[in-house]
Amino acid sequence: MPLDRSILARPLITLAVVAASSFSSFAQQSPTPSRVRGTIEAADGDTLTVKSRSGDDVKLHMTGDIKVVGITRISLADIKVGSFVGATTVPGPDGSQDAVEVHVFPEDMRGTGEGSRPWDLRPNSTMTNATVSESVAGNDGHTLLVKYKGGEKKVVVSPDTPVVTYVAADKSELKTGAKIIAFVKQLPDGSFEANRIGVGRDGLTPPM
Incomplete structure (x- = not known):
């Protein structure tokens, strides 16, 4: 008697559903905090x-x-061209990055974690450690152009943004x-x- 292919397929379908469910559950688990x-x-x-x-x-x-x-706190004016900084940012309305905070590294920490990567301070936040190549003062704070190996970003720092070192x-x-x-x-x-x-x-x- 020929076998009904639908009967053979049922275990495979069940296995696929279980595997997909398990993968989905694993993907939704919170990552281990660092x-x-x-x-x-x-x-x-x-x-x-x-x-x-x-x-x-x-x-x-x-x-x-x-x-x-x-x-410790410092002032926005302490961010100079040539400073090596870390900036936590979120996307701004014009393609720039709005700073949530900026920390200025002392000279002996220059180069620490250089680059840009996702950060867990806020949703969609990014940490960028880079050198300030331009700083433009405006009525609503400073706009910094920061450069790191392989990229650059425009970071908007408002007068209310915490700046520390x-x-x-x-x-x-x-x-x-x-x-x-x-x-x-x-x-x-x-x-x-x-x-x-x-x-x-x-x-x-x-x-x-």
């Missing part, structure tokens, strides 16, 4: 308890070679109430290991 932003609630040796910006309590285990930097700091500043951004990887137990932390000075929330 940055934690929040306020330190407790410091116990090399472990920090942080209330993240989403309201979660996060355990951070600091590595033995942890790098701690301070983040990095300064020397150490682990003693990682105390209760300090606001931080930590660069992390997730450990098997669900906690996070941090090898670099930026801490806001004078109550500043790191804007990046």
Whole structure:
């Protein structure tokens, strides 16, 4: 008796549906965070308890070679032609990029992370680390042309845009109430290991 092809096809169709459903579920899972932003609630040796910006309590285990930097406010006028900066931006109405924040790297950090990449501060935000090649002052702030290897961007910086820089700091500043951004990887137990932390000075929330 010849086999009914529709009967043979049913298991394959079912398998395909299950596979597609599984792939869709995997694709919708949130990526493992590589940055934690929040306020330190407790410091116990090399472990920090942080209330993240989403309201979660996060355990951070600091590595033995942890790098701690301070983040402090500067003025828009401190951004000069030739400055190496990082700018978090979102798309502007005219094809430019509107700055959410700008941080000016000290000279010994020039070249850090040069390039442009998606960023997780806001939806559709991008981080661009580049050198300022032009700066045009206007009534509504500055327009910067920043150049990096392989590209350039026009960045609009309003007078209200936070502008900060990095300064020397150490682990003693990682105390209760300090606001931080930590660069992390997730450990098997669900906690996070941090090898670099930026801490806001004078109550500043790191804007990046």
